[in-house]
Amino acid sequence: xxxxxxxxxxxxxxxxxxxxxxxxxxxxxxxxxxxxxxxxxxxxxxxxxxxxxxxxxxxxxxxxxxxxxxxxxxxxxxxxxxxxxxxxxxxxxxxxxxxxxxxxxxxxxxxxxxxxxxxxxxxxxxxxxxxxxxxxxxxxxxxxxxxxxxxxxxxxxxxxxxxxxxxxxxxxxxxxxxxxxxxxxxxxxxxxxxxxxxxxxxxxxxxxxxxxxxxxxxxxxxxxxxxxxxxxxxxxxxxxxxxxxxxxxxxxxxxxxxxxxxxxxxxxxxxxxxxxxxxxxxxxxxxxxxxxxxxxxxxxxxxxxxxxxxxxxxxxxxxxxxxxxxxxxxxxxxxxxxxxxxxxxxxxxxxxxxxxxxxxxxxxxxxxxxxxxxxxxxxxxxxxx
Amino acid sequence: xxxxxxxxxxxxxxxxxxxxxxxxxxxxxxxxxxxxxxxxxxxxxxxxxxxxxxxxxxxxxxxxxxxxxxxxxxxxxxxxxxxxxxxxxxxxxxxxxxxxxxxxxxxxxxxxxxxxxxxxxxxxxxxxxxxxxxxxxxxxxxxxxxxxxxxxxxxxxxxxxxxxxxxxxxxxxxxxxxxxxxxxxxxxxxxxxxxxxxxxxxxxxxxxxxxxxxxxxxxxxxxxxxxxxxxxxxxxxxxxxxxxxxxxxxxxxxxxxxxxxxxxxxxxxxxxxxxxxxxxxxxxxxxxxxxxxxxxxxxxxxxxxxxxxxxxxxxxxxxxxxxxxxxxxxxxxxxxxxxxxxxxxxxxxxxxxxxxxxxxxxxxxxxxxxxxxxxxxxxxxxxxxxxxxxxxxxxxxxxxxxxxxxxxxxxxxxxxxxxxxxxxxxxxxxxxxxxxxxxxxxxxxxxxxxxxxxxxxxxxxxxxxxxxxxxxxxxxxxxxxxxxxxxxxxxxxxxxxxxxxxxxxxxxxxxxxxxxxxxxxx
Numbered sequence: 029x030x031x032x033x034x035x036x037x038x039x040x041x042x043x044x045x046x047x048x049x050x051x052x053x054x055x056x057x058x059x060x061x062x063x064x065x066x067x068x069x070x071x072x073x074x075x076x077x078x079x080x081x082x083x084x085x086x087x088x089x090x091x092x093x094x095x096x097x098x099x100x101x102x103x104x105x106x107x108x109x110x111x112x113x114x115x116x117x118x119x120x121x122x123x124x125x126x127x128x129x130x131x132x133x134x135x136x137x138x139x140x141x142x143x144x145x146x147x148x149x150x151x152x153x154x155x156x157x158x159x160x161x162x163x164x165x166x167x168x169x170x171x172x173x174x175x176x177x178x179x180x181x182x183x184x185x186x187x188x189x190x191x192x193x194x195x196x197x198x199x200x201x202x203x204x205x206x207x208x209x210x211x212x213x214x215x216x217x218x219x220x221x222x223x224x225x226x227x228x229x230x231x232x233x234x235x236x237x238x239x240x241x242x243x244x245x246x247x248x249x250x251x252x253x254x255x256x257x258x259x260x261x262x263x264x265x266x267x268x269x270x271x272x273x274x275x276x277x278x279x280x281x282x283x284x285x286x287x288x289x290x291x292x293x294x295x296x297x298x299x300x301x302x303x304x305x306x307x308x309x310x311x312x313x314x315x316x317x318x319x320x321x322x323x324x325x326x327x328x329x330x331x332x333x334x335x336x337x338x339x340x341x342x343x344x345x346x347x348x349x350x351x352x353x354x355x356x357x358x359x360x361x362x363x364x365x366x367x368x369x370x371x372x373x374x375x376x377x378x379x380x381x382x383x384x385x386x387x388x389x390x391x392x393x394x395x396x397x398x399x400x401x402x403x404x405x406x407x408x409x410x411x412x413x
Numbered sequence: 414x415x416x417x418x419x420x421x422x423x424x425x426x427x428x429x430x431x432x433x434x435x436x437x438x439x440x441x442x443x444x445x446x447x448x449x450x451x452x453x454x455x456x457x458x459x460x461x462x463x464x465x466x467x468x469x470x471x472x473x474x475x476x477x478x479x480x481x482x483x484x485x486x487x488x489x490x491x492x493x494x495x496x497x498x499x500x501x502x503x504x505x506x507x508x509x510x511x512x513x514x515x516x517x518x519x520x521x522x523x524x525x526x527x528x529x530x531x532x533x534x535x536x537x538x539x540x541x542x543x544x545x546x547x548x549x550x551x552x553x554x555x556x557x558x559x560x561x562x563x564x565x566x567x568x569x570x571x572x573x574x575x576x577x578x579x580x581x582x583x584x585x586x587x588x589x590x591x592x593x594x595x596x597x598x599x600x601x602x603x604x605x606x607x608x609x610x611x612x613x614x615x616x617x618x619x620x621x622x623x624x625x626x627x628x629x630x631x632x633x634x635x636x637x638x639x640x641x642x643x644x645x646x647x648x649x650x651x652x653x654x655x656x657x658x659x660x661x662x663x664x665x666x667x668x669x670x671x672x673x674x675x676x677x678x679x680x681x682x683x684x685x686x687x688x689x690x691x692x693x694x695x696x697x698x699x700x701x702x703x704x705x706x707x708x709x710x711x712x713x714x715x716x717x718x719x720x721x722x723x724x725x726x727x728x729x730x731x732x733x734x735x736x737x738x739x740x741x742x743x744x745x746x747x748x749x750x751x752x753x754x755x756x757x758x759x760x761x762x763x764x765x766x767x768x769x770x771x772x773x774x775x776x777x778x779x780x781x782x783x784x785x786x787x788x789x790x791x792x793x794x795x796x797x798x799x800x801x802x803x804x805x806x807x808x809x810x811x812x813x814x815x816x817x818x819x820x821x822x823x824x825x826x827x828x829x830x831x832x833x834x835x836x837x838x839x840x841x842x843x844x845x846x847x848x849x850x851x852x853x854x855x856x857x858x859x860x861x862x863x864x865x866x867x868x869x870x871x872x873x874x875x876x877x878x879x880x881x882x883x884x885x886x887x888x889x890x891x892x893x894x895x896x897x898x899x900x901x902x903x904x905x906x907x908x909x910x911x912x913x914x915x916x917x918x919x920x921x922x923x924x925x926x927x928x929x930x931x932x933x934x935x
Contacts, residue, residue, distance in 0.1 A: 048729065050727075051826060052723075052771045052797065052798035052826070053796070053797035053798060053800075053823065053824035053825075053826040054797075054798040054799070054800045054823075054824075055824075056824035056826075056831055057797055057798065057799055057801070057822055057823040057824040057831060057832075058679070058800025058801050058822060059800075059831070062824070062831045063831050068824075068829060068830075070824060070826065098800070102679060102800055104723075104727060104729070104730070104738065104798070105728070105729045105730075106729060106730045324807060325803055325806075325807035326803050326807075328678065329678040329679055330678065330681070330801055330803060359807060362806060362807045363807060
């Protein structure tokens with residue numbers, strides 16, 4: 029009996045141009061999850077090249093990939109190894125053979141436009157009590173909020189802080205309210221290409237209809253797909269750190285309150301490695317009076333993935349031991365920083381969880397030196413108050 | 414008739430055969446040195462122009478050479494001395510070619526005013542001076558040559574007086590404060606310097622960017638260097654000088670650069686003092702280098718040494734520009750890494766040595782045998798291109814405990830497993846790349862570059878030293894990466910081709926130079 033997951037390799041080898049692979053191993057060598065699970069993308073590419081068929085059902089580790097794209101960034105031959113993982117996940121999705129939690133997230137997005145499955149009507153609840161213009165009325169900057177900032181109680185403070193900062197800077201902005209749907213960045217990376225196309229069509233049409241010249245997103249994940257995969261001709265897509273750095277630079281946003289803290293910054297994969305935005309988040313932090321910025325050893329291009337991307341917010345992966353975020357927060361604590369600043373909702377959640385589970389926020393367990401995870405916007409908010 | 418070429422330092426009174434056209438060799442590395450010697454030995458005059466204060470080039474920086482382990486300086490220095498003493502070679506160091514113009518005749522005894530320096534009618538019109546020379550006329554035998562301008566930069570030292578004693582450098586206020594480029598920044602020197610003790614000519618030069626007087630206008634109450642110089646050779650009034658030459662053939666031997674390893678941020682070059690490039694390792698290992706050949710990092714002998722090959726080479730990327738990658742194999746790294754591994758084993762018998770490789774390309778005479786030898790010397794070759802270098806425990810661990818070591822992340826593709834290898838020294842074999850000023854030189858001479866950025870030869874198989882410009886030839890790494898034997902062979906081929914042109918000229922005409930040497934050595 030043949031397995032359901034038997035995939036003919038030839039077409040995908042051609043489509044992804046895998047023939048150029050020289051098996052150097054730079055992909056697996058730098059893969060943050062290869063060290064803790066069976067995932068070996070170099071070996072998978074080799075199997076694709078030399079075997080006529082691949083049984084995807086025998087590779088549960090395909091769901092371990094965080095789509096950090098370190099492999100893509102470093103491949104000397106432009107093979108884009110992570111795209112193979114996304115393609116193979118697509119085979120599993122087509123056959124309906126996905127981990128339950130991934131299936132739930134995809135279903136939530138299909139039904140309610142967000143992975144939590146909470147009602148679409150609640151999408152604007154984060155902005156309760158705030159006066160925000162509907163972008164549909166026309167605005168200069170479209171504020172694309174994203175699912176996690178809109179729904180997760182821990183992250184909701186980030187879009188609220190952004191609204192206060194935009195208002196303080198006199199920015200003409202608006203949101204799509206409950207009409208906004210999931211951007212689909214993780215949907216695509218979980219292999220659900222059909223749903224992704226649907227979201228691109230829906231969101232794309234809505235975004236274009238607003239007529240804004242710029243779009244800003246709090247999440248590097250939304251930012252990545254809107255910038256690189258939506259084809260929003262003529263609309264400049266920004267991550268919030270870019271826009272806030274610009275407002276500070278122009279003198280429109282004045283940070284006056286001292287925040288006397290030692291802060292280290294964690295580069296999110298979708299902002300740093302994948303879109304090479306390293307300097308703007310640091311510029312924002314440096315503009316906060318009294319704040320001292322220290323760097324972790326692995327920063328910028330060498331930042332360690334928190335293991336929350338590529339659908340991993342909704343799947344544990346094959347290794348149930350500690351996540352990479354646990355190692356990452358220890359690296360942050362080693363710098364002597366009191367605050368680990370992030371610029372991504374997933375990083376905020378995974379890293380904060382890792383701090384709490386390891387007791388790094390408990391002075392009794394750390395000898396008094398504690399670590400707290402905050403979004404850059406939460407620090408800006410303190411400096412604005 | 415007066416001598417066109419004399420070398421006053423070593424051959425007082427000897428004169429050149431003046432009935433012959435001269436060659437210009439641009440670049441005084443091993444390629445330019447060899448080409449100049451071959452042409453000069455055949456009896457033709459040669460101007461050898463080098464922009465640094467000494468000839469020697471990259472080969473002078475190397476410790477040993479593969480696969481024979483000859484001391485690089487020991488086999489190069491005699492040739493450097495030869496070009497300095499050869500009666501047919503005028504050495505023009507600390508000089509640069511600034512203009513080149515195609516001329517109708519190699520030897521207009523005194524060209525009548527208004528004569529256009531153009532080929533005969535029917536060939537393309539000649540551009541004004543300073544623009545690239547005209548292409549050869551219609552494929553037929555061309556009788557023209559080149560009128561060249563060379564800028565002699567001021568050394569601020571009268572080389573006819575300087576004895577090379579070094580008292581000036583010892584007295585200089587900037588002593589030990591200026592990065593020595595010859596030592597790849599590992600050592601420091603004075604503002605007045607010779608790049609290395611075997612320099613040819615052994616004459617001091619004032620570095621105008623480092624000299625307090627030249628860069629800031631003041632150097633205390635008195636010039637310490639001038640006070641120290643018994644020969645009275647230091648002359649801050651010296652000006653640059655433009656020298657006109659007329660030559661029948663040109664050999665371009667401008668060499669190569671090395672990829673800035675900071676463009677591969679994953680390896681931490683420029684962040685970690687334990688990460689260095691191959692050429693830096695050469696200086697570290699060289700007995701005449703800043704550490705007298707002692708291999709030490711932060712004052713300590715490394716216990717674990719990791720070599721990473723193909724850093725920036727062999728990359729085929731869509732967004733290639735400025736991303737620190739080149740598509741070709743740099744050709745020399747496999748063998749120099751094997752040599753480096755051998756040198757570490759030789760000096761540190763107990764070190765653990767790991768070479769990470771994708772392929773081992775040991776194609777030359779005695780090369781595979783050398784690779785075999787090195788493997789038997791307990792050098793661990795592991796297949797896999799490392800992906801990252803980081804410091805275990807970070808900077809805090811390093812400063813607080815001094816124990817924190819670097820970790821090289823890779824996949825050992827033979828094991829099929831990711832591995833972490835600790836290291837006290839990481840040596841990067843960074844790519845050989847074209848000189849940054851290739852476009853300027855190409856524009857000056859009317860040359861073209863191939864897609865890899867090196868100068869384009871006339872035919873990739875059958876005319877490897879010719880260019881599209883008749884009379885201009887390529888030698889060495891300016892045409893593409895080469896090891897020393899290939900460079901020397903290429904240079905000798907270029908010299909033979911240039912001699913063909915010179916002989917053709919001398920059969921119908923005779924040579925002179927508008928430059929009348931006035932007893933001024935290099």
